[in-house]
Amino acid sequence: MAYEVVIGLEAHAQLLTASKMFCGCSTAFGAVPNTQTCPVCLGMPGVLPVINQKAVEFAIRTGLALNCTIAPTNRFARKNYFYPDLPKGYQISQYELPICQDGWVEIGQNGTAKRIRIRRAHLEEDAGKNLHTGIAGASHVDLNRAGTPLLEIV
Numbered sequence: 001m002a003y004e005v006v007i008g009l010e011a012h013a014q015l016l017t018a019s020k021m022f023c024g025c026s027t028a029f030g031a032v033p034n035t036q037t038c039p040v041c042l043g044m045p046g047v048l049p050v051i052n053q054k055a056v057e058f059a060i061r062t063g064l065a066l067n068c069t070i071a072p073t074n075r076f077a078r079k080n081y082f083y084p085d086l087p088k089g090y091q092i093s094q095y096e097l098p099i100c101q102d103g104w105v106e107i108g109q110n111g112t113a114k115r116i117r118i119r120r121a122h123l124e125e126d127a128g129k130n131l132h133t134g135i136a137g138a139s140h141v142d143l144n145r146a147g148t149p150l151l152e153i154v
Helices: 053-065
Strands: 011-014 077-080 090-093 100-109 112-125 129-131 140-142 149-153
Touching (some): 053 112, 053 149, 090 112
Antiparallel strands (some): 011 149, 077 090, 100 112, 112 149, 129 140
């Protein structure tokens, strides 16, 4: 019996926006831990997310560069996870209707062009960061990164 090896990659690209995916908190790197948070990115009850327009624009630009079809409408959903650095208990992401799909990128292989399929590129938010320095045996959570816009390319 012959097998065909198929290798898939999933890449997360952090989008260089000034604010987070669903709130106005800064995405500047290197700030004092937990100083770039708000009720939205912490998932407090009663708050509502507002999408970052610049992140959507960057996703569309990337999708066009990857020869994707850009969806006229798309949908976000909550993916439930339990991670210490994800205080909401969920990540807002796209699955059913991603912003970009069915694309390709062309590479050279042995002097000929080869197309590599891009199944989808969708927007989502990043989690926080666990810190394991300082007091021995203790860990801390920095939520400054929680909510930072990501484009997941599959």
